[in-house]
Amino acid sequence: MTSTDHSVESDARTAYLGRVFDIRDRHVLVTGAASGLGRAIAEAMVDAGANVTLVDRDAGTLRQLADEFAGRGATVTHAVCDVADADAVEATVTEAADRFDGLDVAFVNAGIPGAPRTDAESRRLERVQLDDWERVIGVNLTGALNTMRAAASVMRPRRSGRIIVTASTAGLRADPMVGYAYVASKAAIVNVVRQAALDLAPDQIRVNAIAPGPFRTNIGGKRPRTPESEATWARTIPLGRMADPEEIKGLALLLASPASSFMTGAVFPVDGGALALSHAL
Template identity: 55%
Template sequence: MPSSHATPTPRNNVLSLFDLTGDTAVVTGAGSGLGRAMAEALAEAGASVGLVDISVDRLQAVAQQITADGGSCLPVAADVTDPGSISAAVRRVKEHFGNLDVVCVNAGISRGPGFPEAGGTLVGTSPGDWGAVIDVNLHGAFNTLRVAAEEISNGGRILVTASTAGLRADPMVGYAYVGSKAAVLNIVRQAALELAPRGIRVNAVAPGPFRTNIAGEGALEDPALDAQWAKTIPLGRMAEPEELKGLVLLLTSKASSFMTGGAYAVDGGALALSHAH
C-alpha cells in the first residue's frame, strides 16, 4: 500500500509556460517600434528570432542589441508587399534555424491625417496614401500570413498586429489605416478557423496609442500630438513599445494554449471610454 507521505510529482513552474527555448520566430517590421519590442520579447524568452524589415540599417541595429543581450537572431531584409520577397525571407529563417514556430505579422504604416480639420476626410484622402497603406497593412499582412500557414509547424502560433482603430471609428487616424486594420481583424478570425485543425493558433493584438515612428520620424518629438492622444486615453498617456511585451509573450507561448481567433486590446482604457459614450 503506498505511503500517504509519498513525494508528490513535481509540477512545472508557471513561468515555464512562457519559455520559448528551442522555438524559432519571425517578426516583420522588426526594425523599430512595436516590431522591435516583439522581437526583443521573443528573444528574451529564449526563441531564435528572424528579424524582417525593409530597412537594412534598422535591422542591423536591432540585431546588434539582441545579440549583445545574449539572444539569437537573423536579420533579413524583405518587402512584405512583395509575395516573393516575404516568402523567401520566412523560408530563409526557417532553413537557418531548422524550424518555424511563431510568426508575428506586424509590419505596418500610416499616412494622411486623421483629424478632419487637418484634411483627414474622404475627399482629402489621396489615392496614393490610400494605396500605400492598404498595400503594406492589408496586402502585406495577407502575404505574410500565407507563407506562415505554409511553413509554420503544427501547433505554431501566429500573432497579427491590428489596432483599436480596426474595432471602432477613430478620428485620430486616416481612412486607409482604419480600413486596413478592420479587414485584418476579420482575416485573423478566418485564418484561426482554417488552421485550428493543425493546432495552429492565430490571434491579434490591437494596440491603442503607442509611441512609435509609424506616423513619421518627427511624431515622437511632437508634444502637441502627445497631448491630443492623451486626451483620448483614460490612463492619460501614450504607451511605450515595451508595454506590449507581456501580451506578445502570452499569445506566442504555451500560456495561451486555448486562445485563438481573438483580438486583444492594449489601449490604456480607450475602448472602454468610447463604449461609455
C-alpha cells in the first residue's frame, strides 16, 4: 500500500468517525454543569463543537465555567436554576431553546447525595430523616422529571431530540455505601427513563440513562475524600479504582451523537465492573 493509499484510507476513516459522532452546532443543555460529571459532560460537548447551555444553582462557578468554555469556539451560555422548581426549569429550558432555535440534547444530570453519613449506623432504616429524604427526592427524582418534561415539550414538536439522564449503579442494586433517599431516587429515575423512552419514541426522541459507579467528584459535599475512603470504594470495583470524571465523556458523546440513533430506553453502567461483580456473588 502506497503512502497515497494510506492517506486516502486515513481521510476516509476520519470522515466516517466525524460523521457518526458529529454534534457540531447542535444545542446541548446540561444541568448540574458547574462541577463533577456535569462539568465533564459539558466540556465534552463544547470540545465536540456543540452550542451548550450550562445550568446549575452555583452562579459564581457557572459564570467562570462559561467564560472558560467560550474561548473554545462554541457558543456557551449559562442559566442559574434550581431543578426542583418546576416553573423555573420550564422557563430556563424554553428560553434556552428559543435562543438556539431548538434543543437537540438534554443532559439531565443535576443531583445531590443527601446528608453526610459518616458510618454504617447512620444509614440504618430507623435513622432516615424525612426532611433529608424529601430534599433528595425533590432534586434527584422530581428535579429530573421537571427537566425531562421541559425538554420533551420543546423537542416533541420537532420530532427529534435526545434526553440523557444521570442515574447511578445505586439505582440498579442495593448499595450499603449510600443512603435510602439516594437509592430510592436513582432506582425510580431508571424506570422514569424507560417510561419516557416508550412515550417519546413515536416522536423520534431517544431517552437513555448513564449509571455511574464511584467517580472522583464532589457530590459528597465538603467532606474531603481521603485515601481510606477511596480505598473502601476501590474494593467494591473489579478494576480496582474509582473513576475520573473524564471517563464519562466517551459515553456522553456517543449518546448525544448520531452513533446512538437506534438506542433508547437503555441504562448504561460506567462502573469498572462493579455490577458484574454483584451479579457474580
